[in-house]
Amino acid sequence: MKKFENKIAVITGGNSGMGYGTAKLLRELGATVVITGRRQEAIDLAAKELDVHAILSDQGKLEDIDHLVSEVTEKFGKVDILFINAGISGTSSIELETPESFDKMINVNFRGVYFTLSKFIPHLNDGASVVLLSSVLASTVSPGLAVYSASKAALNAVMKTAALELAPRKIRVNAISPGAIDTELFGKMGMDKATLAGMTDYLISLTPIGRIGKPKEIGQLVAFLSSDEASFITGSEYTIDGGSTLL
Numbered sequence: 001m002k003k004f005e006n007k008i009a010v011i012t013g014g015n016s017g018m019g020y021g022t023a024k025l026l027r028e029l030g031a032t033v034v035i036t037g038r039r040q041e042a043i044d045l046a047a048k049e050l051d052v053h054a055i056l057s058d059q060g061k062l063e064d065i066d067h068l069v070s071e072v073t074e075k076f077g078k079v080d081i082l083f084i085n086a087g088i089s090g091t092s093s094i095e096l097e098t099p100e101s102f103d104k105m106i107n108v109n110f111r112g113v114y115f116t117l118s119k120f121i122p123h124l125n126d127g128a129s130v131v132l133l134s135s136v137l138a139s140t141v142s143p144g145l146a147v148y149s150a151s152k153a154a155l156n157a158v159m160k161t162a163a164l165e166l167a168p169r170k171i172r173v174n175a176i177s178p179g180a181i182d183t184e185l186f187g188k189m190g191m192d193k194a195t196l197a198g199m200t201d202y203l204i205s206l207t208p209i210g211r212i213g214k215p216k217e218i219g220q221l222v223a224f225l226s227s228d229e230a231s232f233i234t235g236s237e238y239t240i241d242g243g244s245t246l247l
């Protein structure tokens, strides 16, 4: 019997990057996996490639979160692994930040994470695992990333409160804070190929282990945190960054 046979896993933002890598691994380990995303074509393609289920749902819209929760519970019942991963990035100095781009980032990265967690709580099995995708930027500083950093720091605070509130049901809540991981996130920030390559080299130079991370490595950590081996771990933030925060 596979490790996650008969387990239901929901992963927000599963059509690329870490969500995709994690969906692939959890499926290989036997879980029934549901992924979400904002683009029907992209989630359908990923679902086909991975042999998982796809539900169109924008984490930035409360009505979409409600729809996701009702679809999942109707079709699959209660959830065992909830990986709230979807997030966006963007840069602006504090001086030049606009209310629109501030709201967009906070809406997806914080408000959307919060209400995805909140609305799934009644539909989690006792003993379930919740993992929030944070960032090393929640506790480090980079010019131009104030709102992104704040959105992830806020999420870490919620993670700890949720761990306490849900402990009586043996539901564990943890956060993963990656350093640089090789995903489509940077491309979505509007950089051209040359700038992207330059940034990857720069990020590698800041990483003692000498490379950037792979989406699968995030999946392996989600799988560990959601396994019985981690049954005493809750309220913790796991840094996975090749040592970059040591510098």
Ligand SMILES: NC(=O)c1ccc[n+]([C@@H]2O[C@H](COP(=O)([O-])OP(=O)(O)OC[C@H]3O[C@@H](n4cnc5c(N)ncnc54)[C@H](OP(=O)(O)O)[C@@H]3O)[C@@H](O)[C@H]2O)c1
Pocket: 012, 013, 014, 015, 016, 017, 018, 019, 036, 037, 038, 039, 042, 057, 058, 059, 060, 085, 086, 087, 088, 089, 108, 133, 134, 135, 136, 177, 178, 179, 180, 181, 182, 183, 184, 185, 186, 188
């Ligand atoms: N890559 C890194 O180095 C890094 C480091 C630390 C933390 N993170 C965090 O890791 C998480 C995953 O990012 P990634 O690097 O794997 O990037 P990615 O390849 O862009 O994946 C993000 C996923 O989330 C989806 N998504 C974005 N906004 C959404 C929304 N409003 N509703 C539903 N789905 C949405 C994307 O779908 P679309 O195709 O529709 O955009 C995509 O499937 C994010 O929370 C990010 O902040 C990334």
